[in-house]
Amino acid sequence: MIQLYAWDTPNARKISVALEEMGLTYRVEPVDITQGRQFQPDFLALSPNNRIPAIVDSEGPDNAPISVFESGAILVYLAEKTGLFLPATGRARVQVMEWLMWQMGGFGPMPGQVHHFLGVDEAQRAYGLERYQKETRRLYGVLDRRLAEGEHVAGALSIADFAILGWAWRHARHRIDLADFPNVQRWYAALMARPAVQRGFSAALT
Structure with missing residues (x-):
């Protein structure tokens, strides 16, 4: 258990x-x-x-x-x-680990800053929101370009998808319209349709 x-x-x-x-x-x-x-x-x-x-x-x-x-x-x-x-060895494992680390290092910390600055007053938030929302949009763009190459971020469905999905789930809070990132939108809808x-x-x- x-x-x-x-x-x-x-x-x-x-x-x-x-x-x-x-x-x-x-x-x-x-x-x-x-x-x-x-x-x-x-x-x-x-x-x-x-x-x-x-x-x-x-x-x-x-x-x-x-x-x-x-x-x-x-x-x-x-x-x-x-x-x-998570593939046991080889290139497929490297891809999963790359995209897992991408999520941990960027697609999490940056949207998390957006979450933070949405909670403070207008005078405090203006600079922070501009900075972190710009970076958050850039990261969604990176993800969209990657997903243009395949159904999942690292070949077959993997823990990297789960890691990124945890943050993409909050896209509305990030003030991101997934329609701007059609490959992310397709990937997100497909994953969210899975019963598990x-x-x-x-x-x-x-």
């Missing part, structure tokens, strides 16, 4: 989607980040960076429990545990 420590955020949705797609049994432990739950000692023991999500797998390596923090690390762990959505993805996004994380 996998315990998922989460709240209703893009980074947590990456994991609920992956768990559903991989057919793994899991239970959600909500971590209410609006109330500072992420700073409690018991959670910090699992996630020293005080960020959700984190997991505890009771059947980890050598059948011993293991905790994993950071959403990218969790996706790689789950993919290697199940043998799904729908279960991942409807999982109660709060």
Whole structure:
């Protein structure tokens, strides 16, 4: 059994989607980040960076429990545990890892800044929004060009798609019209039509 420590955020949705797609049994432990739950000692023991999500797998390596923090690390762990959505070797694996790191390094931090500046007053937000919305649109453009080459970002459906989907899910909040990025729009609609993805996004994380 996998315990998922989460709240209703893009980074947590990456994991609920992956768990559903991989057919793994899991239970959600909500971590209410609006109330500072992420700073409690018991959670910090699992996630020293005080960020959700984190997991505890009771059947980890050598059948011993293991905790994993950071959403990218969790996706790689789950993919290697199940043998799904991450090729074992070669060029296909490199592609998945490239696009997973692209999400972790850009398509997450930049839209996340948009989220932040939407929450402050007009005087404070003007510069920040202009800067980060421009970069967010650029990243959607990168993704759109990549998806012009194929159905998924790295060949077959992979954890890289799940990672990026967690943030593309918030495109309206990013003030992005997916019609401006038709390849992203097609990819997004196809993924969101998958039953396991729908279960991942409807999982109660709060």
